[in-house]
Amino acid sequence: MSPAEENPFHLLLVDDEISVLQTLKMVLENEGYRVATAESCAQAMALLQADSFDGIITDLNMEKEDIGLEVARAALQFEKRPVIVVLTGFASIVNSRQALAMGIDYMAHKPVELNDLLPALNRLVSRRRESISQ
Amino acid sequence: MTQRSAEKRALLVHSDIGILTNLQTALTREGCIAIVARDLASALLAITQHQFHFAIVGADLGEPGDGWPLAGVLRLAFPKAFVCVLDRHEPRLEGLRSAINYGVQQIYVQGRPAEEIVTSLLNDAQRAAAKPES
Numbered sequence A: 001m002s003p004a005e006e007n008p009f010h011l012l013l014v015d016d017e018i019s020v021l022q023t024l025k026m027v028l029e030n031e032g033y034r035v036a037t038a039e040s041c042a043q044a045m046a047l048l049q050a051d052s053f054d055g056i057i058t059d060l061n062m063e064k065e066d067i068g069l070e071v072a073r074a075a076l077q078f079e080k081r082p083v084i085v086v087l088t089g090f091a092s093i094v095n096s097r098q099a100l101a102m103g104i105d106y107m108a109h110k111p112v113e114l115n116d117l118l119p120a121l122n123r124l125v126s127r128r129r130e131s132i133s134q
Numbered sequence B: 001m002t003q004r005s006a007e008k009r010a011l012l013v014h015s016d017i018g019i020l021t022n023l024q025t026a027l028t029r030e031g032c033i034a035i036v037a038r039d040l041a042s043a044l045l046a047i048t049q050h051q052f053h054f055a056i057v058g059a060d061l062g063e064p065g066d067g068w069p070l071a072g073v074l075r076l077a078f079p080k081a082f083v084c085v086l087d088r089h090e091p092r093l094e095g096l097r098s099a100i101n102y103g104v105q106q107i108y109v110q111g112r113p114a115e116e117i118v119t120s121l122l123n124d125a126q127r128a129a130a131k132p133e134s
Helices: A018-029 A041-050 A067-074 A091-100 A116-131 B017-031 B038-048 B067-077 B091-101 B115-129
Strands: A009-014 A034-036 A056-057 A083-088 A106-109 B009-013 B033-037 B054-058 B081-085 B106-109
Touching: A009 A018, A009 A041, A018 A034, A034 A041, A041 A056, A041 A067, A041 A083, A056 A067, A056 A116, A056 B106, A067 A083, A067 A091, A083 A116, A091 B091, A106 A116, A106 B091, B009 B017, B009 B067, B017 B054, B017 B115, B033 B038, B038 B067, B054 B067, B054 B115, B067 B081, B067 B091, B081 B091, B081 B115, B091 B106, B106 B115
Parallel strands: A009 A034, A009 A056, A056 A083, A083 A106, B009 B033, B009 B054, B054 B081, B081 B106
Antiparallel strands: none
């Protein structure tokens, strides 16, 4: 059994669209991830304080425009910061510049193309685990 | 020569020899060793022969946009390196998304004087090094 199988990558998935949240959760769990979900920025913030995550996948626009970047900003404060993926249906020059400056690891456009997202996510979280274990 | 860049090695990849020469001169003045490559093949060879602390890659080498995947390869090969892309115009949405998803840390516009680009590069690299790693 590989280390990832013994200790599955733990993800926090944040989206206010329940259908997206449930579908992505199911897909990610099928890929072997352990997934916690939050339907708002506030819920996500509470989970970030209560648990540790290898990766955060957050929608950009939820109760407020670009509020997903607040979730990302909070996650970036951790010493071993998680991989951060932002999902958006409404990318703009302004929020994309902010995401680049913050060091967001991946930005996926909705509807999410799983063939692009899943390999990228797996590569990023595996690399994070490797760098932490070194 | 500045202390911050002493003995740092940079890879410069661009199809325009004038841009390469100006950047190489500016980096050398800052105390860096600058290796130059005019195409993808030479850049890949350089990656196998040296360790790099910085890389500046033209967004368009032989084909439009082919510098982005090379920048992504550099980030994978040298996870601690500061990798930026030199683009012909102010970053647009697609460029920003490519930057995020290939792990590129900054986009500079190539019309700026080489000295300015190198100063920005060294400052941005210092800031990036201070951030927690994922």
